[in-house]
Every structure is written in structure tokens, then in C-alpha cells.
Amino acid sequence: MRVSTQFADTDAVRDYATGLTFQQLQCRDFGHNWRPHTAMRRDDGGFDRTLVCKCKARRVQVLDSYGRIVATHYEYPDGYQMPKGSGRISSDDKGILRIASIEQDVANREERSAARRKAPSKTATRRRSR
Ligand SMILES: [Zn+2]
Incomplete structure (x- = not known):
């Protein structure tokens, strides 16, 4: 390893x-500006929540019933990230x-x-x- x-x-x-794009450059420069997109109650009382940015990046969160973040992952539009590797x-x-x-x-x-x-x-x- x-x-x-x-x-x-x-x-x-x-x-x-x-x-x-200009928006992508701005996000690279200043960070994303997250806004709520969707939120759904889970069977365990927590939430699945998705936040989006103007650059089309998504932050997908799993929250527990106290609102604590259990897991997060990001989804980026094509071209936002440098090629893998x-x-x-x-x-x-x-x-x-x-x-x-x-x-x-x-x-x-x-x-x-x-x-x-x-x-x-x-x-x-x-x-x-x-
Ligand atoms: Zn962004």
C-alpha cells in the first residue's frame, strides 16, 4: 500500500x-455552496438527505434520528474532478x-x-x- x-x-x-466552467472554478476556489435538495425519513428514524451546489455537485448524507451525520458521500458532474489516478x-x-x-x-x-x-x-x- x-x-x-x-x-x-x-x-x-x-x-x-x-x-x-466558471462555476466549477469558483467552487474549486471558494468551496461549494450547499443547498437542500431532497430529504426523506428512513425506517430507523433518521434521514437520507441530498444537498446540491450550483456546480451540480451533490453531497449525499445519512443522518441518524438525532440529526448526526452517519455517512456522507459526494457525487460530481463529469469533468469536475481530475481523471482517476x-x-x-x-x-x-x-x-x-x-x-x-x-x-x-x-x-x-x-x-x-x-x-x-x-x-x-x-x-x-x-x-x-x-
Ligand atoms: Zn459547487
């Missing part, structure tokens, strides 16, 4: 980041995801303000430095 942590390749993290994203490489989130946010704001000015937004494709 492997004991040391296997980290994902930095280039693979970059590729992965470009495939994420990629390894964990190192804390340094999480910076790649943060920068992608920031760049996408800035691009979205610029797009919105361009639309507000009613300027044809297709004309200005600014070059990025680097």
Missing part, C-alpha cells in the same frame, strides 16, 4: 483548469485554479461592462502579457 501522497502533474492541472492537486498547483478563477471572473466582468456600453465586444480581443 502506498503511503506517500501522489500529486498530480502541474501540466495536467493546467489542462484540467481550462476544462472547468491523476493524484491530488498540490497546494501550490491550487494556485493555477485560483488564477483561472480570477481570469475568468475578470473576463466575465469586462464582457458585461462592454455589453452595457453596447459596444461590439467582438472587436477588442486584448492580448495577454506573457
Whole structure:
């Protein structure tokens, strides 16, 4: 059994980041924003509860009759997670995801303000430095 942590390749993290939607990038950056979706009473008095996030991730919980969490698992939409076996994203490489989130946010704001000015937004494709 492997004991040391296997980290994902930095280039693979970059590729992965470009495939994420803005919402997914935000969840990677700030964490999920869970909201209740379904809850059902179990025969043992507890609950099966599902929470969802805007990114379509789901947190599925089993609660006992006191509301204590007995089990939790997560379900993610395709593409949210790196492919199986990629390894964990190192804390340094999480910076790649943060920068992608920031760049996408800035691009979205610029797009919105361009639309507000009613300027044809297709004309200005600014070059990025680097
Ligand atoms: Zn989310």
C-alpha cells in the first residue's frame, strides 16, 4: 500500500483548469455552496438527505434520528474532478485554479461592462502579457 501522497502533474492541472466552467472554478476556489435538495425519513428514524451546489455537485448524507451525520458521500458532474489516478492537486498547483478563477471572473466582468456600453465586444480581443 502506498503511503506517500501522489500529486498530480502541474501540466495536467493546467489542462484540467481550462476544462472547468466558471462555476466549477469558483467552487474549486471558494468551496461549494450547499443547498437542500431532497430529504426523506428512513425506517430507523433518521434521514437520507441530498444537498446540491450550483456546480451540480451533490453531497449525499445519512443522518441518524438525532440529526448526526452517519455517512456522507459526494457525487460530481463529469469533468469536475481530475481523471482517476491523476493524484491530488498540490497546494501550490491550487494556485493555477485560483488564477483561472480570477481570469475568468475578470473576463466575465469586462464582457458585461462592454455589453452595457453596447459596444461590439467582438472587436477588442486584448492580448495577454506573457
Ligand atoms: Zn459547487
